[in-house]
């Protein structure tokens with residue numbers, strides 16, 4: 011799932027959030043959380059926006075992505091190996107389906123989490 015950005019898709023990748031209506035487009039040179047915020051939707055919790063708080067942590071269910079630096083306190087190597095990442099540090103390389111799994115329930119601006 012992880013990889014380097016080699017060619018920027020200018021038309022963007024479609025990002026779907028499991029269990030949430032909507033979705034948004036994300037360019038390969040912008041992070042998933044920033045694209046969601048720019049779309050005006052509240053499909054993911056928003057925290058520090060800089061890879062430090064873990065509120066925006068997601069699991070990638072489908073799709074490929076590149077990952078920027080993430081705090082190991084928020085995403086362990088094992089987590090990352092199973093597809094977890096911080097959406098403020100994920101850059102899509104294809105269309106993606108993600109599910110929120112923040113470290114702190116109720117944190118950020120997202121009102122609810124799946125069980």
Ligand code: FES
Pocket residue numbers: 043056057058059060061062063064065066067096097098099
């Ligand atoms: S918003 Fe804080 S780690 Fe992404």
